[in-house]
Amino acid sequence: xxxxxxxxxxxxxxxxxxxxxxxxxxxxxxxxxxxxxxxxxxxxxxxxxxxxxxxxxxxxxxxxxxxxxxxxxxxxxxxxxxxxxxxxxxxxxxxxxxxxxxxxxxxxxxxxxxxxxxxxxxxxxxxxxxxxxxxxxxxxxxxxxxxxxxxxxxxxxxxxxxxxxxxxxxxxxxxxxxxxxxxxxxxxxxxxxxxxxxxxxxxxxxxxxxxxxxxxxxxxxxxxxxxxxxxxxxxxxxxxxxxxxxxxxxxxxxxxxxxxxxxxxxxxxxxxxxxxxxxxxxxxxxxxxxxxxxxxxxxxxxxxxxxxxxxxxxxxxxxxxxxxxxxxxxxxxxxxxxxxxxxxxxxxxxxxxxxxxxxxxxxxxxxxxxxxxxxxxxxxxxxxxxxxxxxxxxxxxxxxxxxxxxxxxxxxxxxxxx
Amino acid sequence: xxxxxxxxxxxxxxxxxxxxxxxxxxxxxxxxxxxxxxxxxxxxxxxxxxxxxxxxxxxxxxxxxxxxxxxxxxxxxxxxxxxxxxxxxxxxxxxxxxxxxxxxxxxxxxxxxxxxxxxxxxxxxxxxxxxxxxxxxxxxxxxxxxxxxxxxxxxxxxxxxxxxxxxxxxxxxxxxxxxxxxxxxxxxxxxxxxxxxxxxxxxxxxxxxxxxxxxxxxxxxxxxxxxxxxxxxxxxxxxxxxxxxxxxxxxxxxxxxxxxxxxxxxxxxxxxxxxxxxxxxxxxxxxxxxxxxxxxxxxxxxxxxxxxxxxxxxxxxxxxxxxxxxxxxxxxxxxxxxxxxxxxxxxxxxxxxxxxxxxxxxxxxxxxxxxxxxxxxxxxxxxxxxxxxxxxxxxxxxxxxxxxxxxxx
Numbered sequence: 001x002x003x004x005x006x007x008x009x010x011x012x013x014x015x016x017x018x019x020x021x022x023x024x025x026x027x028x029x030x031x032x033x034x035x036x037x038x039x040x041x042x043x044x045x046x047x048x049x050x051x052x053x054x055x056x057x058x059x060x061x062x063x064x065x066x067x068x069x070x071x072x073x074x075x076x077x078x079x080x081x082x083x084x085x086x087x088x089x090x091x092x093x094x095x096x097x098x099x100x101x102x103x104x105x106x107x108x109x110x111x112x113x114x115x116x117x118x119x120x121x122x123x124x125x126x127x128x129x130x131x132x133x134x135x136x137x138x139x140x141x142x143x144x145x146x147x148x149x150x151x152x153x154x155x156x157x158x159x160x161x162x163x164x165x166x167x168x169x170x171x172x173x174x175x176x177x178x179x180x181x182x183x184x185x186x187x188x189x190x191x192x193x194x195x196x197x198x199x200x201x202x203x204x205x206x207x208x209x210x211x212x213x214x215x216x217x218x219x220x221x222x223x224x225x226x227x228x229x230x231x232x233x234x235x236x237x238x239x240x241x242x243x244x245x246x247x248x249x250x251x252x253x254x255x256x257x258x259x260x261x262x263x264x265x266x267x268x269x270x271x272x273x274x275x276x277x278x279x280x281x282x283x284x285x286x287x288x289x290x291x292x293x294x295x296x297x298x299x300x301x302x303x304x305x306x307x308x309x310x311x312x313x314x315x316x317x318x319x320x321x322x323x324x325x326x327x328x329x330x331x332x333x334x335x336x337x338x339x340x341x342x343x344x345x346x347x348x349x350x351x352x353x354x355x356x357x358x359x360x361x362x363x364x365x366x367x368x369x370x371x372x373x374x375x376x377x378x379x380x381x382x383x384x385x386x387x388x389x390x391x392x393x394x395x396x397x398x399x400x401x402x403x404x405x406x407x408x409x410x411x412x413x414x415x416x417x418x
Numbered sequence: 419x420x421x422x423x424x425x426x427x428x429x430x431x432x433x434x435x436x437x438x439x440x441x442x443x444x445x446x447x448x449x450x451x452x453x454x455x456x457x458x459x460x461x462x463x464x465x466x467x468x469x470x471x472x473x474x475x476x477x478x479x480x481x482x483x484x485x486x487x488x489x490x491x492x493x494x495x496x497x498x499x500x501x502x503x504x505x506x507x508x509x510x511x512x513x514x515x516x517x518x519x520x521x522x523x524x525x526x527x528x529x530x531x532x533x534x535x536x537x538x539x540x541x542x543x544x545x546x547x548x549x550x551x552x553x554x555x556x557x558x559x560x561x562x563x564x565x566x567x568x569x570x571x572x573x574x575x576x577x578x579x580x581x582x583x584x585x586x587x588x589x590x591x592x593x594x595x596x597x598x599x600x601x602x603x604x605x606x607x608x609x610x611x612x613x614x615x616x617x618x619x620x621x622x623x624x625x626x627x628x629x630x631x632x633x634x635x636x637x638x639x640x641x642x643x644x645x646x647x648x649x650x651x652x653x654x655x656x657x658x659x660x661x662x663x664x665x666x667x668x669x670x671x672x673x674x675x676x677x678x679x680x681x682x683x684x685x686x687x688x689x690x691x692x693x694x695x696x697x698x699x700x701x702x703x704x705x706x707x708x709x710x711x712x713x714x715x716x717x718x719x720x721x722x723x724x725x726x727x728x729x730x731x732x733x734x735x736x737x738x739x740x741x742x743x744x745x746x747x748x749x750x751x752x753x754x755x756x757x758x759x760x761x762x763x764x765x766x767x768x769x770x771x772x773x774x775x776x777x778x779x780x781x782x783x784x785x786x787x788x789x790x791x792x793x794x795x796x797x798x799x800x801x802x803x804x805x806x807x808x809x810x811x812x813x814x815x816x817x818x819x820x821x822x823x824x825x826x827x
Contacts, residue, residue: 129781147674151672165652183425218482242585290467340638341641347559369635
């Protein structure tokens with residue numbers, strides 16, 4: 001038995017927001033992904049199976065809609081809306097990502113559905129949330145990344161600020177939508193009272209960089225992008241270094257959070273004959289970010305740069321895997337910058353059975369997916385079945401579960417409602 | 419009349435430290451749970467030394483990050499290096515009967531104290547026990563300790579950030595620390611719901627390098643299915659064009675513009691005043707725009723340079739074009755939208771002054787979370803917790819204090 005097995009969720013979200021209901025589907029909820037009769041626009045999101053653009057071959061769709069069932073329903077049509085009301089009357093959760101007010105305008109927003117089903121949790125995830133002057137504004141990934149402050153802080157100083165080359169803003173907001181839905185669902189389970197959950201992609205992205213907003217208030221300035229450097233206040237480290245076959249990322253801190261790592265790093269430098277006397281004698285317990293802050297900017301940066309110089313020399317001599325293997329063995333706070341191929345070969349993921357095969361009969365084979373979100377000892381997450389085809393569960397849901405007769409179902413299809 | 423918060427009555431024994439763990443239990447603390455954070459002075463939470471500080475003055479109780487991630491929690495100062503400290507925790511488990519225990523150490527720490535899941539389960543059979551660590555429990559690299567930006571590196575985020583002609587750069591921050599909590603708390607709440615219906619507790623094992631991979635799942639499938647190793651593309655998009663961060667008037671001002679269809683391109687042309695270059699038929703089609711992307715970007719940049727970023731954002735949005743200023747964290751505090759949504763909060767700090775906080779990650783319409791109490795001192799709530807929740811008397815508390823089992827900062 002899975003933890004959310006008794007709950008039904010209607011998922012009307014699009015794009016990366018689809019991760020939200022996917023999280024709940026993985027935890028066992030019966031998620032019905034509702035698409036327009038022509039298929040969801042998310043099915044056009046790349047990448048595609050064998051690079052063949054086709055609504056039934058989007059890997060983006062596969063990844064974020066796995067474990068869900070799928071039906072088609074036309075909300076622009078009165079019969080379609082009536083079907084949706086009937087479905088929502090029996091559901092525990094609706095998740096949607098339309099512009100604020102759109103569903104209400106169609107008569108199927110939270111105010112109307114909560115009349116039918118007072119316990120309903122209605123989660124709305126949009127670029128800017130349900131209220132405020134920007135609430136009707138549009139966003140794609142880079143716009144949310146910009147408005148949430150992540151863009152400004154990433155990239156080389158001599159070029160424009162830069163996003164991550166795979167869009168994640170919507171998925172980040174989708175995950176918050178899953179969390180918010182669970183909060184509201186807990187309340188419903190205990191009290192019977194439903195409510196609306198408001199998730200803003202701007203705020204979800206802002207929540208990736210919440211270490212920064214206090215700077216103008218506490219320190220009187222704001223941080224800027226620094227490429228491969230990052231820090232707290234002026235205590236600023238280089239965090240990326242080239243190695244023989246790529247790059248690694250290290251945290252050069254001492255104090256309670258890192259003295260063990262600095263000692264092990266210097267030991268390695270010493271074995272390589274490049275540790276300076278100063279590094280060998282340094283009391284790393286007294287090298288926390290706070291200790292460095294107390295030294296003042298000039299002295300702190302001078303100290304840090306000396307360590308960075310030797311660090312750069314050390315890593316140039318080894319490969320990613322050599323460095324990571326030593327880091328694990330000797331407890332050094334350094335890790336490889338993996339790409340997709342490296343991840344496929346990572347021993348820890350293999351040992352934890354991270355990758356799971358899922359059948360795609362239509363494609364004549366299996367695809368390897370990232371598996372469980374987390375490991376639950378009593379109710380383990382499994383990938384039960386691939387993402388739905390367009391309208392795959394129409395008959396199952398409309399006839400077997402909602403009780404439409406074969407004639408009604410055929411009529412509603414012919415009228416474009418399904 | 420205020421409705422009760424969703425987690426009122428929920429009891430959480432919280433061993434989490436640094437950022438990623440506390441950010442997970444913060445959801446519960448914001449929404450009414452009683453979260454007792456166990457902390458030591460001797461082996462203190464590492465974020466206590468992290469700048470920036472209240473009043474720009476370093477101090478154990480003055481870190482912004484400490485306050486931010488632990489808001490609303492109660493602090494119980496216990497020296498866990500002392501056997502009596504561990505005994506006290508066991509007594510709390512038996513007497514207070516927490517619903518949830520959470521920790522984000524490497525797997526050996528709780529085991530060393532005899533407080534791993536199999537041991538705690540003996541004392542409280544139906545407990546939900548949440549563990550979160552860099553690499554997850556089990557496997558050859560399980561003991562590797564790391565911080566958020568290391569898990570982000572492993573999960574591929576830095577390889578994907580930067581320009582095709584250059585080495586990777588950092589995607590800002592300890593990214594994975596902020597990607598894990600939403601998934602973690604969803605799993606915790608699902609387990610609590612399961613327990614409500616079945617009476618069964620369980621262990622949740624979260625790997626902080628695995629969770630970020632789920633956000634990149636389509637890219638991972640692309641490798642497994644097509645053999646493609648996605649690389650850095652600057653601000654280019656696989657489909658949309660023009661697409662990027664365009665310079666505006668002033669120092670380091672940028673506007674992200676993203677044109678997703680012909681209609682938006684036509685609207686952008688009009689917004690630019692339909693200059694002669696934009697009427698070039700090469701730009702009429704998506705394919706034509708993509709094939710002449712660099713030229714298009716240069717032309718648009720020449721125009722945006724003469725514009726004020728905030729004004730241009732509103733102008734383009736009103737014309738139906740996705741656009742957004744690359745906000746600095748100073749901009750955030752003046753952003754009319756965030757202001758109207760009351761995103762930022764300020765709480766009185768026990769050492770004087772106010773500490774700024776980021777607000778909620780989502781808003782529940784009937785039972786919203788709230789930020790009520792600033793977190794600062796180790797042991798600020800030790801007496802209250804031990805007396806009122808655990809039921810110790812004054813003599814017992816005095817004895818533990820005298821023995822150095824209890825700690826205050």
